[in-house]
Amino acid sequence: MEDLERRMTLTQPPVPDTVVDREARPATRRRPTPTRRAPLSARITGGAFLAPAVVLVVALLVVPFLFTISRSFFNDNGFTRSWVGIENYRAMFADPAFGQSVLNTFLWVVGTLLLPVGIGLAIAVGTWKLRLGGLARFAIVLPYAISGSATAVVWTFMLSTDGGLDTLLRMVGLDGLVSQWLLQWPLNTVMMIVATTWQATGACVILFLVGLQSIPPNTLEAAQIDGASGWRLFWSVTFPQLRPMTVVVVGISIVGSLKVFDQVLLLTNGGPGTASETLALTMYRETFTLSRYGSGAAVAVFLTLVVVVASWAYLRRQLRPTD
C-alpha cells in the first residue's frame, strides 16, 4: 500500500492542477479514449454509483425540508393551519430579536474561521514532523472525542459565576478580570466561541494532517534544497499544496458556524433573554418552544438560504482556477 503511494507520488506533479482544471473543461476531461465502452453504459454505471447517496439524502433530508418550506407559508400550530403567504417572513425581518440573531451568527462565523481553523492549521503543520507533536495532538484532539453533554457540563463549570475560570483567575491574582462570563452579551458569545474552539480544533487538525500527508515529499525536499525553510516553506509550498483540504475545512466550518446550536442551547439557552441567540436557536425557539411552526419554518428557510449562498460563494471560487 505504502509502496504504491510512494511510487505514485514520485512521478506525479503537485495537486492543484487537477483541482484547477476540473470544472473548466469537463468535456475533454471526462471522455476517456474512444476505444472505451459506449458512454451510455458508463453513464448508467455512474448513475448506479450515485444512486444510493442521492436517494437516501433526498428521501430523508431534502423531502422533509421541502415540507418545511411549504410550512413557512402557513400559520401553523400543529393542529390547525391557515395560509398567510409571506407574512411569516415579514414578521421575522421586523423582529428586533432577529437582527440580534443574525449579528450573533455572524460573530460565530468570524470566530470559528479564525480560531479552530487557524489554530488547527498551525498545530497540524507545527507538529507534523515533531516527536513532541504526539502529545500536543492528543491534548487537542481529545476534546473532539468527548461527548457533547460532558463538554457542556464542564464548560458550565468553567464559566458559571464563581466557577472554574473565576477560581483560576483569583488563584493567580487577576481578580479584576472576574466576570459573569455567560450572563453578559457579547462576552458570553465570545466565551462560547472559545468553548467551541476547544472542541472543534481537533477535527481541523485531523483533516489538515490528512491533507499534509498527500503532499509529495520530494516537492518539499526540492524546496528545502532551494533554501526555503520555516515560514517561507509553509507559505509558498505547504499551504498551496494543502488547498483541497483547506477547502474542505473552511467549507465545513462556514456551514457549522452558521448552524451553531448545541453549544448555545446548553450554555446560555440564547440568554439572557434572547441576547445570545443564533439563527438556529431562533428557529428552535419558534418551533419547539412556542409551537409556531410557520415562523420557525421561515427562519429555517432563511438560514438555509444563507448557508447555501455562503457555501456556494466560497466553494465556487475554490473550484475555479484562480491564477
Place this chain on the structure above:
Amino acid sequence: MTKTSRRVLAVVLTVVSLIWLIPSYLLVVNAFTKSADYSGTPSWWPTSWSLFDNIATAFQNANVGQGMANSLLYSVVGAGAAVFIAALASFAVTIMPVKRPTFWFWVIYIGTILPLQAFLSPLFTGYAAASLFDTQYGMLLVYVALTIPFAFFVVRGHMTGLPNEVREAASLDGAGWVRMFFQVHLPLSTSALLAAFVFQFTWIWNDLLFGLTLSSSPNIRPVMATLADLTGNYSTYGPPVALAGALVASLPTIIVFFAFQRFFARGLNPTA
C-alpha cells in the same frame, strides 16, 4: 528548522497542550466527586474516590450499558455504510462521465447545509406514519442519510486531488469502472475514508437530538439519549454522576480516534 526556533516551538506547544487539557482534566476530576458532595463549585483536586459509584449509578439508573450497545451498532454500521456510499458517489462525481457533476455534488452536499431542527418535525411525522419510529432500522436509516453528505465532501475533496494519470492509465488498461473503483481509488483514498469514518462514527455516537426524538425504548435508544435522563430538567443526580456516565460513554470514541490516528499521522515517518 533552527535549534532555537525548534525550542520555541516546543515550549509553545507544551503550553498550548496544557491549556487545552485543563477542561478535560476538570471533567475527569469532577467525575470522581461524590454526588452528594457536589455544591456548585467544581473541585480542582479529586476530593473522593467515588468514580465507580458514580458510574454504577449512571449505568443502573439510565440504562447506559444498553445505550452503548445500541450506539455501537448505529455508529459502526451507520458510519461504515455512509462512508462506502459516499465513496461510491465521490467516485462517480469526480472520475466517471456523469452529466452535470456539480449539480449532483450540490444535491448531496445540501445534506450538510440543512439545519437539523428544520426537518426533525416532518421526519418524525413521516417515521410515525411509516412505522419506522422506535426501530433500529429507522435509526440506522436516518443516521446513514445524515452522515453521507459530510463523508462525501471529505472523500470527494481527496479524490479530486488524486493524480489524473491514474485514471488515464486505468482506462488504457481496459479496466471496468467497478474494478477501477475497488482496486485503485478505494485503496488510494484510505486515509480520507478512515478520516470520514472516524468523524462520522463520532458524530453518530454523540448524536442526541435524533436519538431523543426518533426512539424511546431502551433497546433502541442510543447512549446520549440515555444520558439525557441524567442531565435533564428533572434529574435527581448531580453533575458528578452525569460526568461519570458521559466519561464512560466517551471512551469508545476516544479509543476509535486514537486507534485510527496512526493513519493520519503517517507523515511522521520522515522518509515517507
Place this chain on the structure above:
Amino acid sequence: MPNPFSRGPAVTRRTALALGGGGLLAMTLAACARGSDTQPSAPGTVTLNSDNPTWGPGYAAASAVLAKRIGYRITSRSIASVNNYTQVIRMTAQTDSTTDLIKWTNGYRLQDIARADILTDLDPVWDSAVERGWVDPAQRESFSYRGRTYGVPLYKSYYAVFYSKKAFAEHGISVPTSFDEMLTAAQRLKDAGITPFLSPGATTWEAEIWFMQLLASIDPDYYKAVTTDKASYTDEPAKQAMDLWSSMYAEGFFSAPDVTSNDLPGLVSKGRFGMMLYGTWFANTLLAAGLTDSDIGFFRVPPRGPAAPAVVVESGALSVPVKAHRHGAAVDVAKNWLATDVQTAWVGFLGDTSPNPHALPKSDLVKDLAKDIADTRPVELTRYWEASPTPLIEGNVQDLGSFMVNPSKANGVATLRSMQNRAVTEWKTWNAA
C-alpha cells in the same frame, strides 16, 4: 510509469463482497429489532408518556394499587427533554401512535391542546372525584377549557421556601411568620456569611419563581387579574413587586442567577445553604440525595402588608388522548388516580403533597407545610408558567431572566413595559384563534 494495478493489498472483489454481504446481514438483523416500548402493550396495562424519567418507580407503586382496584397497571415511558416531549405529544396525540395516557401541564398549556379536540372530556371523572372528596373542587377550573375538563391532577406541589434547619438553629433564626421577618432572617444569614436565597433562573423557567411569589405576597387578586388579561403589567402592584425584588438584590440576598437547584444537597453538607424558594416536588431530589427532616424544613412565604395569604400551586395533568388504544381503561385509570390509596402510594414515592387532601406523604419533609396550608387555607394561585398563553409566558420569563442578570430598579420598569407590550400582542393572538 509503474503499473498502478499492483495486486498487493488492493481491495479485492472478494473482500468487497464479503464486507457488503456482512453489512447487509447486519442491517437485516437490525431491521428485525423493534422498540420494546412501542409494541402493543401487554394486556392489563395502559401506557403513559411523560417527560420525567425519574418518576418511573412512582408509577410502579401506584400501579400496584391500581391493579388491585381495577385490574390495570401503568407502564410509563419518557422523553427526557421537556421541549422534545412537548413536540412529540403535539405530533402523536393526533395519531394512532399515541400512548393511552399523557402527562401534561394544566392551565393555558392544557387549553392549548384541548382546543384541538384531541383530549377526552373528563367531566364524569371530576364529578365522581369531587363527590368522594378526593380532590379540592377549586382546582377544577385550571383543568378546564370552555367549561369542560380535560385532565385530572397528576400531582400537586406548592411553592415554598426550603430552609436549612441547621443554619437557622445556629444563627438563632425562627421560622418567619411575616414577610419582614423573612427579610430579617435573610439579613442574619447574610451577616453570617451564608448566601440567603439560592435563586436560579438566568436562562430557565425558574426566573418566574420570585416574580410570581412577590406578586402573590403583595396582591393575589392582582396576580389573577394580570394573568387573565384583566390588568396591566405596568400597574402598581407589579411595580411594587419589581422594586422589592430589586432592593432584595441590592441587599445581597440572592445568589448569582446562574446557580442550579441541584447544588442544594452539596451546599447543605458543607453548611453553606440558607434558603431557596422552589416547588415542593423538588423534595424528591432531596430524598434521593439522602437529606432528611432534620436537614431541611419548609415554610410558606407570608403575605406582605394587608394582603390575604396566598400560595402558588403547580399541578400537572393526567390526560387521555381521544385516540388512545385502550381508551376505556385509560379513563378508568384517570378515575381511580385520585383515590386515596393510589395517591398514598404515589406521594409515598414523591415525598410531595397530593391533590387528594386525605393522602399524606410518608416522608416528613413536607408534612408541616401541608398542615400549615390545611390550617390557613391560603388562596391558591396557578403557577405563572401555565397561567397565561404559552408564547406570552415564554417571552415574559425570558425578560425576567434578563432582569435577574441586571436587577436595577430602572431595569425593573423596562422589563414590565416589555412584558406588557408582549401581553397586548399575545392576548390578541390567543383570542383570535
